[in-house]
Amino acid sequence: MYLLVSAVGLYSNSFGQQPTKQVAAQSGIASAYSTDKQVLAKGQQLFQQNCTACHNFLQKGIGPNLAGVTSEVTPEWLKSFIRNAPQKIEQKDARAVRLFAEYKQYMPTFSQLSDSDTDALVAFLHAKRQRTPNVGDDKKLGVALTDPIPARIQQSGLRLHLTEVTTAPASAEKVPLARINKMQVLPGKPDRLFLEDLRGTLYEMVGDSLRVFMSFPSERPAFIHSPGHATGFGSYAFHPDFHTNGLFYTTHTEKPNTAPADFAYADSIKVSLQWVLTEWKLTDPAAKTFSGSGRELMRTNMVTTIHGVQEITFNPLAKAGSPDYGLLYIGVGDGGATENGYYFLCKDCNRVWGKVLRIDPKGTNSKNGRYGIPAQNPYAGANSQKGLPEVFCGGFRNPNRIAWTPDGKMLISDIGQAQSEELNVGVAGADYGWPEREGTFVINHRGRMDQVYALPKNDADFKYTYPVVQYDHDEGNAISSGFVYTGTAIPALTGKYIFGDIVNGRVYYVDSKQLQPGKQTPIQEFTVQVGGQNSTFQQLTNSKKTDLRFGVGLNNEFYLYTKADGKIYKVTDCSIDKSPISKQ
Template sequence: MGKHRWWVPVITATVLTATLVAPPAAAQSTPPPDQPITDPVPEDPQQSRLGLVLEEYAQLPESEPTPAPTDRRLMRHNRINYIGEVPDGSGRMYVPDLNGPLYLLDGERQHVYLNFKERFEDYFSGRGLGSGFGFVTFHPEFASNGKLYTVHTEDRDAIAEKEPTYPNQPNAFVQSVVTEWTADDPSANVFSGSQREIFRFGFTTQIHAIQQIDFNPTAKPGDADYGMLYLAVGDGGIGVGTDVPQDMSTPAGKILRIDPAGSDGPNGQYGIPDDNPFVGQEGALGEIYAVGMRDPHRFSWDRGGRNALYLGHIGQHAIEAVYEVRAGDNYGWSEREGAFRFDPANQCWLYPLPEDDARYGYVYPVAQFDHDPPPNWPCNSDSGHAISGGQVYRGAEFPLLWGKYIFGDLVDGRVFYTEVNQMKRGHKPATLHELQLFDTGGKRMRMSDFVGDGRVDLRFGTNSRGDLYLLAKANGKIWKVAGTRWGSGSEVTRQVERDLVAYYDFEHPFAADDARELDQGSSRTLLNLVNGGEDMRVGDGAFPGSNNALQLRQVNPDQNGNDDWKAGVWDGDADGVESLSAFNGVRGATVMGWFKMTGQNPSPNSTTANPDDHYNAVGLAGILSGDSEGHNVRALLELINVDGELRLVALGRRIDGGESQIFAASQDWRQLLPQDEWVHLAATFDYTTGEMALYRNGKAVPGFYTKAGDPWQVDGSGTSATNPRGIKIGGSFPQDNRETNPCNCRMDSLMFLDTAAEADVVWQQYRRFFRH
């Protein structure tokens, strides 16, 4: 969906392209350097019709961090974070788990090759999303020399007792330790042999330690890069307010390149390659290959083309970036986040590059996406985004993927690709495409559906043939890409998309908080799932291609409380919900979606002592008025009592505080909404003429107005010039201070438009749901 974009103050959004390339391209105008940019990457990833077919490959056992964590983000099925192939021709795959085990997968057999929790008494994985057994890589000659390399974290006891390779960061909390292991028998499925520590460094916080370590798989014997070990070292969590990532005297915030077979390093346990870019530079560590990083999470080499090295770099609050890494690069952190100027004093915004930016020599992303937090979410809070660096597909099986760099958002599980031939340094970043995902039965799904959780914790891996794997901590499963197929595209018609302010399909849990649903409309307003939270999202779908629906229900009929399951948006301030400003003074509105009655409706009245008393309404969905106390509406689809009989109605107000008008269906509501049957309903409101209409499964429903005359005081203009105070779904009062009119029902694909949709638009939208 499109997004409403703005500068602060408002400046034409097209000037943003001036800040997206390195060096900046010419633009019509450049915003002032101190003018914050609220939306640094206005282009959404394009929804591709191309999709991956995912086949379950394995599930690894449950595991627990050490010590027991308090951060729920660490409480996963396990914490597997990569899959690769042992380079010995055996076909065995290896999988590290941050909680300690290193697994070898030999067909359907799983072997614990090493367990770091058991090997190291100071082993630590209980705080920090990257703490624990972070990575493993096998020497390219492992079959003959038996050597593999790992990195893990240790706690303060180790810091107090063990000498680091370089001075620890101040008040170090964890140390990252790189170890060389030599197996007695490289073909064995359980390790036995010797080990030696080759690198140790301590970090101030539990985040952004050493992530990946790896060898260049494209280097051949005799090449200068053959057998050189790369270490992706984070900034220790302190780069945001210091110059640590730019300080050449410390490993932090750098990519290091070392020779594990050498001995001229500071501790004599590794060598410093002579061709490293900063060898011999005064005040610089010779191990440094590239600088200026916050959290260099994952890197991989393209095994075709130019054999380029690509890095997925996790940003602070705004930019997730892919860099093409070359010797001597500086990616600018913490002076830059992506291709923007970063100010630690105001992390909610980024800023345009200065006019003299070229003199700094910073290298900018070849691909990127921004966090784009919902407008009703604090800008300085985690909005649930982080890049998971991926792989350039060079396999032979799926030609549609050839030359695509496939990566994702590790938190919400979206999978993207960019074309390698567009990923060019010094140019505008490559266009991002979001891939569709399918199970082997052809059902379209999201990664959150595959894992059963809004927080996916997605990673990628590959084997020697170039096959692609996806894995998730949420349920500890690994999937192999087993095919490609074309999807059907969006379920929203172009006519509806143009006017679609808010759209909740319940396929998009907010990764930072599963009790909220992401809006797929233009307003991007987060929806609260009130009282039931993530449990309200159930495995049901109103139409082909839908996997989830929203469950609403009365919880305790005998108690007058606030525990009924409902959903909504609420802002009781006089200014209302700013993100819903499209309904301010609007000339028309439409509320539509899928509904299925799943229980007793109307519900027993929990506010009275009479067990035979029932509510006289059933709440469906609507837009609140600008002066609403949580109940009064601007446009509403509901079941209410009309002259002693419950009816399906469209109920609306043109003027805040003014009189409402009701258009009621003539047909019995139980025929319109049969129990346990999905039905598509729509209500339209034309405030300029006073006309209202109801639709069922795309066709107009006969009905009548309940009030004679002109209760709306129609004068050809729209509604009051106020922002709605929210959206209500299910029972009244989305602020949850009262419960009335609950709906024992399910809803799917709720849409709120800022126009009164014509009959053919409603019909075409209904039909569109069945394209899948």
């Protein structure tokens, strides 16, 4: 899970802190907070625009549970923190420093908010102070696990040598400077290498430089990339016949109600944004810059701005004529539905949220007639009464990336809530447990979602499929999925699935041949070396949140890059490390 304090990152009851009598007395004065209906409505609008990606009033999520926060701090402290949290931390404010230590990231400034805006926002927070989760089920689940995975990730004794290649153009003035995300090779003669920035640019990487191939805002004026947290230009994929048909696919975000959604829910549940899947046809597939047209395939509403449609991909191992050839896989997150009280949206097999979909983009037998339903999908044809025909598998919180091993295993990473990060082997029709499970643990989506419990004795009755790799939040906070090294230049890496943690930037690996359903493969950690010196990505980026990503380039070269500073590194060697550095 992203432990990123954004919007209103406040230290609240969820951390077990009891308010002092002095603070409670100061903040409990009714006159300090407006009760005017128009002011509260304005505060609610501001909260939905700026805060819901990280906060709610039921449980701790990406940010703290805000129920009761106005009983713990003064209105003055609350408003000053909203306006400029980094300044409060730099001033060594005790509460602000505790927040920073817990969530590993500065909350952005909100200096653009007027006095009346902040007054309305804190008034809304105060009005919601009584919201508490239903904890009745917690007692039935037994004792919460304080350390779900006691075994620590071990140092492998291997040193990964990195060479800095280039720095992506900054798309913002503050961290993250460049939201560089997915790298993909377009096979051909010659092969081409692409890299996208979530703020709306698709680059072609030529040598050590990035050249703009496509500008999303130019093609889709309704495109938005704020407030971040994976919103924007989510993913892209080239059709395996791209060189003859010129087709490629993208996902992006637009404001709520921009157009009617193909996948929606009850009007009583808010819509924070829409994710759109588009098919593009280039006039000339060999062109150096995009020129062509696009058609919308599907549009999906989201409860919050997190956990969207961040991955689309084709199976690179599928050959022409095989059943999987030309079928598009789509990772759809739960949109923050569970932690906001709408768990049924991702639990239901008849809904898209929390699922991996598989469609035929060139077909027409979908409900909207814009794409096809593969006949081999688990709920297609005669099985359509059991679930949505687009669904390939489900039970995910945030199926962030999909990749394949050389021996044909489909790998789906899933970013967790508060305890477990996981990698799964994709199986048609499988249920990976969310929101009833997080990794190999029980989670209570009706109560405190910052706790997990041991599996029940009758767990086999539920028929959940569990991850092949997992780690808990002693080791990191959000899995950054990777790839199996298939190059020939560095034999020591052959067969290793190399991945890491988005937040702290640690780099891990597992033996891809050991990945077997029903077992958890042990993780080992690399030491990282840049410029002949051992280092860490937190040191290299000078940031607690590195936003580490992995990619495969031309000739199967392996890349690591960080959104925090936009720097791109290539793996050039792997050697024995006799003196590994300490963990960060």
